[in-house]
Amino acid sequence: MTQILRHRLSLRLIALAILIVCLVIVSRKNSDAHLATTTPQRAQLAETPPAIVTVQPQMDTPLVMSAPRIVGGNEEYKEIAFDLINVSDKPIRAYAIKQEVVVAGTPRSRTALFISLDLTNSPRLQVNQLTTSSNTFDLIPSKEAHVSLSIDYVEFSDGTIWGPESAKYAQVSAGQRAAMQVLSKRLRSFLSAGNPDEVMSAIETGAASIEPPAGRSDEWKGAFRLARNSIVSHLKRAQAKGGLNQVDRELRRFNESLSGER
Secondary structure, three states: OHHHHHHHHHHHHHHHHHHHHHHHHHHHHHHHHHHHHHHHHHHHHHOOOOOEEEEOOOOOOOEEEEEEEEEEEOOOEEEEEEEEEEOOOOOEEEEEEEEEEEEOOEEEEEEEEEEEOOOOOOOOEOOOOEEEEEEEEEOOOOOOEEEEEEEEEEEEOOOOEEOOHHHOHHHHHHHHHHHHHHHHHHHHHHHHOOOOHHHHHHHHOOOOOOOOOOOOOHHHHHHHHHHHHHHHHHHHHHHHHHHHHHHHHHHHHHHHHHHOOO
């Protein structure tokens, strides 16, 4: 009887061992299958070529661009930075950077970045002064991207310009400056009348949403509205940072830019 029990116990142990071996084999197969499906994906991401950013050679530009480099981003987009130096004999108050992106040999996008230093209440770019600017562009995974940068437009502090008129940047700049003038004048009138609270009230209630006048080009009107919204946002940040005193300082800076005092 004892031998029969031992025999049965041995059979059960053998069966248990066989079951464990089978589970180990199945587990390894599943692990190998998982690696087989995930490894190519990782390899694909790793094989995405780095973007190549270059500056187009240009002759006689009053604004010289150099040192383009990638400073951030992810698998979907990249942020690039570049240095700019004013090599003319006059301060610069606005400029435009043209950006052309070619992916896998096919043109993907052509955009322009227009910067008005007066609109952002930034100091004008003085003669021989260097500054750094930035922009972004989209990527396609596993595709090689080439980004070409060039100076497309320059506007000096005296209103003269350099660059093609076909881009209508002068219209954009004029629309923005008109919005600066109308909006800052209206809001500063509240301060002059001794009603500083009316400044933020006008902004919060939409009273500062001035529409552009008729008879202007679409570029001019679009720039006017864009500048209006930008100024409102700028003043809201100023109020959150330093209250009405900071708002007053920002409005004074806008007026100084328009009068040529900065």
